Amino acid sequence: MRKVLNRFVWAVALALACVVPQGAFASIDTIAVDVGISVFKTTPIGIVPFEEKPGIDWIEEKPHQILTRDANLSGRFDVVASEKFNLALFSRSKAKHYMTGKVEPTSDGRLAVDCYLYVSQSKDLLLGERYTVPQKELRRAMHAFFDKVIYQLWGERGVASTRIAYVSKIDGVKQVVVADYDGFHRSQITRDSTISMMPVWTRGNKGLVYVNFKTNRPRLYTKNFGRPEKPLFEQFDQTYSPAVNPVNGELLFSSSKDGKTDLYIGNMETGKARKFAYLKSNQTSPAWSPYATEVLFTSDRGGGPQIFVMGKDGSDLRRVTFMGRYNERASWSPEGDRIAYTSMDNGKMNIYTCALDGSDIVQLTNNAGNNEHPTWSPDGKLIAFASNRSGTYQIYIMRKDGSNVTRITQAGENTAPTWSWFYDDNKPQPKEGSK
Amino acid sequence: MKNLVKIALISGAACLALVACAKKQQPQTDPAAESATAAEASQSAEPAMTQAQADSLAAEQARLDAERLEAERARLEALINQIMSEDVYFDFDRSELTEKAKELLAQVGELLLKEQRFTITIEGHTDARGTEDYNFTLGAKRAMKVKEFLAAYGIENSRMESVSYGKEAPKAQGETEEAYSQNRRANFRVNIKQ
Numbered sequence: 159m160r161k162v163l164n165r166f167v168w169a170v171a172l173a174l175a176c177v178v179p180q181g182a183f184a185s186i187d188t189i190a191v192d193v194g195i196s197v198f199k200t201t202p203i204g205i206v207p208f209e210e211k212p213g214i215d216w217i218e219e220k221p222h223q224i225l226t227r228d229a230n231l232s233g234r235f236d237v238v239a240s241e242k243f244n245l246a247l248f249s250r251s252k253a254k255h256y257m258t259g260k261v262e263p264t265s266d267g268r269l270a271v272d273c274y275l276y277v278s279q280s281k282d283l284l285l286g287e288r289y290t291v292p293q294k295e296l297r298r299a300m301h302a303f304f305d306k307v308i309y310q311l312w313g314e315r316g317v318a319s320t321r322i323a324y325v326s327k328i329d330g331v332k333q334v335v336v337a338d339y340d341g342f343h344r345s346q347i348t349r350d351s352t353i354s355m356m357p358v359w360t361r362g363n364k365g366l367v368y369v370n371f372k373t374n375r376p377r378l379y380t381k382n383f384g385r386p387e388k389p390l391f392e393q394f395d396q397t398y399s400p401a402v403n404p405v406n407g408e409l410l411f412s413s414s415k416d417g418k419t420d421l422y423i424g425n426m427e428t429g430k431a432r433k434f435a436y437l438k439s440n441q442t443s444p445a446w447s448p449y450a451t452e453v454l455f456t457s458d459r460g461g462g463p464q465i466f467v468m469g470k471d472g473s474d475l476r477r478v479t480f481m482g483r484y485n486e487r488a489s490w491s492p493e494g495d496r497i498a499y500t501s502m503d504n505g506k507m508n509i510y511t512c513a514l515d516g517s518d519i520v521q522l523t524n525n526a527g528n529n530e531h532p533t534w535s536p537d538g539k540l541i542a543f544a545s546n547r548s549g550t551y552q553i554y555i556m557r558k559d560g561s562n563v564t565r566i567t568q569a570g571e572n573t574a575p576t577w578s579w580f581y582d583d584n585k586p587q588p589k590e591g592s593k
Numbered sequence: 594m595k596n597l598v599k600i601a602l603i604s605g606a607a608c609l610a611l612v613a614c615a616k617k618q619q620p621q622t623d624p625a626a627e628s629a630t631a632a633e634a635s636q637s638a639e640p641a642m643t644q645a646q647a648d649s650l651a652a653e654q655a656r657l658d659a660e661r662l663e664a665e666r667a668r669l670e671a672l673i674n675q676i677m678s679e680d681v682y683f684d685f686d687r688s689e690l691t692e693k694a695k696e697l698l699a700q701v702g703e704l705l706l707k708e709q710r711f712t713i714t715i716e717g718h719t720d721a722r723g724t725e726d727y728n729f730t731l732g733a734k735r736a737m738k739v740k741e742f743l744a745a746y747g748i749e750n751s752r753m754e755s756v757s758y759g760k761e762a763p764k765a766q767g768e769t770e771e772a773y774s775q776n777r778r779a780n781f782r783v784n785i786k787q
Binding site for chain 2: 332353355356371374375376395396398399412414416417418419440442443456458462463484486487500502505507530531574
């Protein structure tokens with residue numbers, strides 16, 4: 159049944175893809191693919207186009223279009239689109255709230271945007287924000303407003319202002335790039351003639367740690383944005399698989415020496431590092447639990463790669479995955495209760511989640527090329543991953559149940575996404591202790 | 594006078610080199626060739642030789658030196674190319690050496706025993722399937738198996754280093770078993786110790 163549904167959805171998606179007009183924003187709107195029946199809890203929300211004063215030469219998406227995309231991506235809302243306020247429609251669709259606003263050109267060529275969140279029935283204003291920005295910064299302003307809406311309605315932080323680091327093949331060489339979570343505003347971080355890969359974010363989103371081959375071997379480097387690159391842990395031969403401790407910023411990583419791969423933990427400022435665990439097997443792909451109390455990693459002790467978990471002091475080692483022969487690169491859900499990982503079956507890679515004891519396995523991708531490198535959004539609602547379902551590797555976002563797959567990169571070859579942490583400067587001032 | 598001595602020395606060396614060359618190329622050389630070079634040697638040692646003659650001799654010497662170096666270089670290059678072309682292949686997700694791989698490695702081992710100046714970097718690679726992280730680990734294991742074999746063959750560990758490229762440097766493109774099998778390999782980079 160699931161397969162049939164799948165095929166049907168694909169057929170629809172393909173048909174839709176064919177009729178997408180090749181207009182200015184044709185490349186923006188992506189194919190939404192629902193995998194089976196979603197169990198995701200979403201809230202309907204109305205979106206009405208902003209009232210517009212004449213004199214704006216639109217080169218970007220309009221405010222309501224950006225909000226619609228944010229709402230669809232967020233995994234929290236079902237959009238009820240309406241050309242104007244329509245209480246009957248909102249009522250029928252159970253859209254208790256709606257967003258709209260006003261936009262007008264300023265004398266210095268910028269846009270003044272008023273954004274509102276209303277209660278549908280009473281038209282009570284719940285939230286109002288004004289942004290005065292150049293048009294090219296409109297998108298980020300709308301992301302900031304959208305995150306405030308999420309905070310207002312859910313009491314949680316949204317991810318519309320977060321970013322994703324990934325690897326992009328530029329002139330034939332893999333480079334590390336950073337883009338907004340929706341794929342816009344891409345900027346290139348590395349500019350080497352040698353391969354750069356495996357980017358992860360340092361705390362506070364100040365920079366990245368990644369691997370480069372400029373010394374003819376994989377080696378870790380770090381770079382704060384706008385600052386020079388710095389080699390890390392040069393006392394080790396080959397270093398890779400970086401994982402930043404979310405609490406104290408220490409780096410857990412793999413190092414291979416004489417064919418043996420072990421985990422090490424080090425301080426990026428002092429350069430000091432020590433072995434993390436003394437195990438006979440090879441270990442790679444470390445990942446921290448949300449509060450850095452435990453560590454996931456891959457070991458080949460059973461022959462092929464399987465996922466294990468242990469305490470941060472190396473105690474209490476347990477195997478997590480038992481199904482299949484190739485389970486790798488686990489990452490811990492920010493909510494703490496599940497992991498996402500890549501599994502290979504018949505040479506095809508797919509993304510799964512399971513509970514920490516290995517039970518309740520859910521396959522999120524299926525019958526669509528290779529799907530790998532899952533990374534959680536910081537609110538735990540979404541998973542970004544790389545897939546070659548379109549022929550080339552591109553970055554996609556889906557809800558954590560595998561539904562609503564949306565492509566966010568279009569050209570070239572893009573792999574290995576890693577989601578940033580929350581952006582504190584865009585934080586809608588949550589109270590201390592709130593999630 | 595100083596010049597003359599120098600010329601004499603150089604031409605003497607040239608003769609020796611000629612003899613050496615002749616001997617090398619034709620171990621059963623005829624005596625005529627040797628006497629001819631000997632005559633040449635005595636002749637060239639005569640102070641009556643003109644500057645022009647001396648120059649041409651020196652040039653000849655330089656040419657011979659260059660040729661010899663070139664021949665040596667070509668020989669080393671051929672050896673290096675031979676070693677660099679000796680890719681060792683592995684089965685999927687395995688790092689054990691196959692019988693065929695061991696035969697190839699024995700040949701590489703022989704070459705390394707003969708050419709003590711060679712140091713090598715052993716690069717371990719994987720096919721495109723699987724994650725980047727695990728493939729680094731797998732490539733490291735493959736390179737190490739090769740290093741261990743050569744060490745057992747008598748090559749000093751100080752002359753070998755191993756490095757993993759994971760799946761980042763495929764030899765063949767594509768998603769076919771043929772491409773995969775070409776990419777599951779270890780290969781060599783050769784350096785000459787100065």
